[in-house]
Amino acid sequence: MSTSYDVHLLHKKEVAEGTMEFTLEKPKGFEYRAGQFGDLVLPPSTGLTGDNAKHGFSFVSAPFEDTLRMATRMRKTSAFKNAAAQLPDGSMVQLLALWGDFTLHKNPAVPAVFVIGGIGITPVRSIIAQATHEHAPHKITLIYANRTRALAAYTDELQRLAAENKNFTFVPVYTDTQGHVGAATIRQHVADIAASRFYLAGPEGMVKAMRELVLDVGADEDNVRTEEFDGY
Structure with a gap:
């Protein structure tokens, strides 16, 4: 209500x-x-x-x-x-x-992996800032894809949070020079794919593509949470 x-x-x-x-x-x-x-x-x-x-x-x-x-x-x-x-x-x-229930899971033993495109960063910035403020023990990895550096919101702040929070790893991806996020990106930055909880947020098409990708590389379907943004 x-x-x-x-x-x-x-x-x-x-x-x-x-x-x-x-x-x-x-x-x-x-x-x-x-x-x-x-x-x-x-x-x-x-x-x-x-x-x-x-x-x-x-x-x-x-x-x-x-x-x-x-x-x-x-x-x-x-x-x-x-x-x-x-x-x-x-x-x-x-x-x-x-x-909304796109919120960080309770169990700190389960790593959190955010695979985010563009404006999908908005709830994630909130989650990571709060986790850092609370000294949450969760291991958090953020793979944040934008076409260019200029299009990426909150990058400077996310880098500061990563410097402050030893449990948070920030992986910016700029697709104009690095290519799109693919299986190799996930495997390189996620130590235990099967055990991790994946969070996907952004425009609907991007979220669907990322869901297929993380399932293809071995994510547990029950451990994938999504937030699709309307009107983009």
Whole structure:
């Protein structure tokens, strides 16, 4: 069951080429698990109504942080995204939450492997930042694929988290120079494929391709969790 919150849009900024981040005030007492998401509802002043004024976004922010952050790849053909980008800082928006179970598993003995494309990084940044903050003992590997370095959001921060958290390994892949993530990439960076829990997030086509890939290299089908993003 979701709850509605009226919150201010504090500010917005570009966090990668074509990717915009929105920072919202965090409602008092608002609690969520890293990896979950909510719906952002734009005000009537945008001219959008009903479902056209609403879009679901994973929280980039981690639960320990004092604001809520969401990010999206911008598309000129999206009326919602264009309206959101033009909304003045300080505007009142609505947050409908809480959804999703794309969250880190409890058992620290099971390694976590994130195979992520593009905007799929949003819930993963939350999960890894929270795990680092809590000193979680989980072994975490992130394989993060983008076409170019400029298109990759949060890379600098992920590198800092990897330096801070000895249990976290960050593997950026830029497909324009390194080629796509394939079986060799998984085998090189994942010590025990059969024992690992795989997390796949991003646009639907990418997630389906990555699911086939990790199953082909020996992942346990029961150990594959996915989050497919609509509207990309």
